[in-house]
Amino acid sequence: MIVDASSDDFHSESLLVGGLAKALCHINRTEKELSANGEKVNGRVLTIAACLEGASQYMNFMNVFFSAQKKGVIIDVCMLDKDSGLLQQVQMFRALFGCNH
Numbered sequence: 865m866i867v868d869a870s871s872d873d874f875h876s877e878s879l880l881v882g883g884l885a886k887a888l889c890h891i892n893r894t895e896k897e898l899s900a901n902g903e904k905v906n907g908r909v910l911t912i913a914a915c916l917e918g919a920s921q922y923m924n925f926m927n928v929f930f931s932a933q934k935k936g937v938i939i940d941v942c943m944l945d946k947d948s949g950l951l952q953q954v955q956m957f958r959a960l961f962g963c964n965h
């Protein structure tokens with residue numbers, strides 16, 4: 865969550881994009897370390913979301929998704945409360961472009 869310290873207003877925004885980006889960085893680092901030994905890693909991220917993402921995060925989320933797609937990393941999604949149009953879109957792209965190992 866993000867809190868604006870300059871006012872008394874409390875703005876909550878999903879930190880999902882930052883978490884996904886960090887997961888991709890970890891997968892990338894692991895792939896580089898293991899490729900030196902001739903090993904292969906198939907990255908996969910399970911996203912469990914309990915709140916809807918903000919519209920302001922759309923471009924960042926799509927950048928993370930396309931980076932994952934380029935690296936061949938699968939992003940699985942589990943929504944706990946309500947359906948998320950953006951996360952459904954990720955799953956649709958995954959099915960369309962065959963991003964499966």
